[in-house]
Amino acid sequence: MIRRWLSERLNLRLRFVLPISAIVIACMTVVSGFLIKRQADGYRRELQTNGETIIKILAVNAESGVLFESPYELDALLGTLHRFASVDYCLIRNLDGQVISSLGQNRLTPDDLSPFRDSVYLSKTLVSRHFVDGQGHKVLIIMAPITTERKTVQRESLGLTAGLDPSLTASTVSESIGWIELGMSVSSVDEATKAATEAAILLAFVVLLVTILVVAIVVNAVVKPITSLARATDQISRGDFSTVVQISRGDEIGQLADVFNRMTRTLKHSREEIEQYNRTLEEKIIERTRQLDDAQAQLIQSEKMSAIGQLAAGVAHELNNPLGGILGYAQFTLEKLRKNAPDKTTSKEIDSYIRYVSDIELQARRCKTIVQNLLRFSRSSRTVEFNETDINQTLEQTLTFVEHQLRISQIELMVDLAPNLPRIQGNSGQLQQVLTNLIINAMHASAPGTTITVSTRYCPALGEFSGTVEVAIADHGHGIARENLTKIFEPFFTTKEVGKGTGLGLSVSYGIVKEHGGEIMVESEVGRGSTFTIIIPVQKQELSADKTNEAKSGQMA
Amino acid sequence: MGTTGNQSILIVDDEAIIRDFLSEVLEDYDVAVACDGDEAIAQLKERSFDLIITDLRMPKVPGQEVVKAARELRPNAKVVVISGYSSLHTVSQSVTHGACAFLSKPFSIKELMQTVTTALEGDGDNHG
Numbered sequence: 001m002i003r004r005w006l007s008e009r010l011n012l013r014l015r016f017v018l019p020i021s022a023i024v025i026a027c028m029t030v031v032s033g034f035l036i037k038r039q040a041d042g043y044r045r046e047l048q049t050n051g052e053t054i055i056k057i058l059a060v061n062a063e064s065g066v067l068f069e070s071p072y073e074l075d076a077l078l079g080t081l082h083r084f085a086s087v088d089y090c091l092i093r094n095l096d097g098q099v100i101s102s103l104g105q106n107r108l109t110p111d112d113l114s115p116f117r118d119s120v121y122l123s124k125t126l127v128s129r130h131f132v133d134g135q136g137h138k139v140l141i142i143m144a145p146i147t148t149e150r151k152t153v154q155r156e157s158l159g160l161t162a163g164l165d166p167s168l169t170a171s172t173v174s175e176s177i178g179w180i181e182l183g184m185s186v187s188s189v190d191e192a193t194k195a196a197t198e199a200a201i202l203l204a205f206v207v208l209l210v211t212i213l214v215v216a217i218v219v220n221a222v223v224k225p226i227t228s229l230a231r232a233t234d235q236i237s238r239g240d241f242s243t244v245v246q247i248s249r250g251d252e253i254g255q256l257a258d259v260f261n262r263m264t265r266t267l268k269h270s271r272e273e274i275e276q277y278n279r280t281l282e283e284k285i286i287e288r289t290r291q292l293d294d295a296q297a298q299l300i301q302s303e304k305m306s307a308i309g310q311l312a313a314g315v316a317h318e319l320n321n322p323l324g325g326i327l328g329y330a331q332f333t334l335e336k337l338r339k340n341a342p343d344k345t346t347s348k349e350i351d352s353y354i355r356y357v358s359d360i361e362l363q364a365r366r367c368k369t370i371v372q373n374l375l376r377f378s379r380s381s382r383t384v385e386f387n388e389t390d391i392n393q394t395l396e397q398t399l400t401f402v403e404h405q406l407r408i409s410q411i412e413l414m415v416d417l418a419p420n421l422p423r424i425q426g427n428s429g430q431l432q433q434v435l436t437n438l439i440i441n442a443m444h445a446s447a448p449g450t451t452i453t454v455s456t457r458y459c460p461a462l463g464e465f466s467g468t469v470e471v472a473i474a475d476h477g478h479g480i481a482r483e484n485l486t487k488i489f490e491p492f493f494t495t496k497e498v499g500k501g502t503g504l505g506l507s508v509s510y511g512i513v514k515e516h517g518g519e520i521m522v523e524s525e526v527g528r529g530s531t532f533t534i535i536i537p538v539q540k541q542e543l544s545a546d547k548t549n550e551a552k553s554g555q556m557a
Numbered sequence: 558m559g560t561t562g563n564q565s566i567l568i569v570d571d572e573a574i575i576r577d578f579l580s581e582v583l584e585d586y587d588v589a590v591a592c593d594g595d596e597a598i599a600q601l602k603e604r605s606f607d608l609i610i611t612d613l614r615m616p617k618v619p620g621q622e623v624v625k626a627a628r629e630l631r632p633n634a635k636v637v638v639i640s641g642y643s644s645l646h647t648v649s650q651s652v653t654h655g656a657c658a659f660l661s662k663p664f665s666i667k668e669l670m671q672t673v674t675t676a677l678e679g680d681g682d683n684h685g
Contacts, residue, residue, distance in 0.1 A: 314642075
């Protein structure tokens, strides 16, 4: 848990500095402790050695003073101890335990010391021991016997050997005559130890600071470029390829930065290339789409022109009839007007002139309507606007220039339009083209004397399906062979003789109806005729964009 | 003009304006009209005509049938075909079926009168 917290919080610098500091502190503590302890032991040993040396010298020099019980001599001897700062006190006792001479003040109570003293008297050798007085001062107490040598000469050998070899004739006996008790203050040792400890701690701090500083500098040298690399990586990941890592060093990090910058440049280059490709691709798609749209518009237009060509005979016939009337009546009227002098013109004649000219006007209007319809139909429209369209009206307009052709082909036309059809969203011109195409097809399939029925109806909405408007064009012609039924909407598929169709009529019609969100259905039986039904939804807005695209691609296929 | 009154002409056209106009122009003749092939054939069965002027493209029974019927029923009658849409095929077909002249719409009064006169004069020559 803590580890996780630490790993989340600690940055790289702390990760280096903290453990290294801990190690340094630990090492310093161990090393300093060891050194201080060693030094303290050394001080203690030195103190003891000094004390023992002093006490030995004192013991030798105090011999006569004790023997002769001369306090003055002993005081003078102890007076020399002033030179030793570590000497706390010094006592010289005789064998009875009486203090003959003393220096300094013993702060230890007799109770503390008497057992030790007793044991020392028995041992008769140099003994030392540490004590702590009432104030907490540590004191090293050394006791040593003061001895003297007594020579005993045996009476028997006195005469024989006297003067020849004194060593053989006299035996020496060492004998305690008193005790020296030396108190050495250990506080100086403690002070020295304390000073050493303080110095060690100070040193440790300095070392620690230096270590932290060095580690920080070293770590910084590593962390700083890593941080800038991380920042650069972050910027690149957000799509900013202009980032350059500014590290100019010859070491591994410098190499890493160089490689990183090279990688960034390559990435940037690749990214730019991809963007360029995308742009080019988009431009190409737009261009191709435009070309396709143009081609489609051209196709629709040329198919329309083909339909007009097929209607030309009917239109010409239809135009020539009124034109015949116009021309005839105009000439007739002129002739009569020229023959008859104005003053002799009877009112009956004037009435007939009025009738002729009215006929001329009527027939001229008829011509105008025919030409207008034809022009409206043939008009090329690059942009296809969808408006509220009345299918019945569109159908009636179509019939005005198709019916002549039907008439001269001796095909009867039956029209059965449902009243009050809802309007659809559509392009009247395009729908007219579809209807014209389907009626021309029906006409081509029909034999003279047969009937073509054109009807409209409304299918109300049912559940999720919107309401539809349907136009059915039924002929009693030769019908379509079963194997051709699936192909009739394919471009360039035709069963007509050369010159009677482009093979594009139904495919163009299919495309147009699909763009209206509708469908063309066909039922046919060979020998009995065909019925083509256009179904167009009443609400065009339900048509999704996908569907329109499908219609377009379907058409292009 | 007085003599023309004896000669009879049957005008066959589905277009009222053409029928009216022809009747008007040929008012000096004995003119009868029919608005389609059926009616024309019925009239041909009833009486004879010196001249039959017929349109080709008409609903139900086309002009070709009228030409054929005239040749069968009234072989002496002259036939002039008028049409708003003429092709070599339609002209030759009419002639084969027995038409003596072809007028394409729109035609002038002069053309019409010439054709009618020629046809009727020819008729006069034939009969003697």
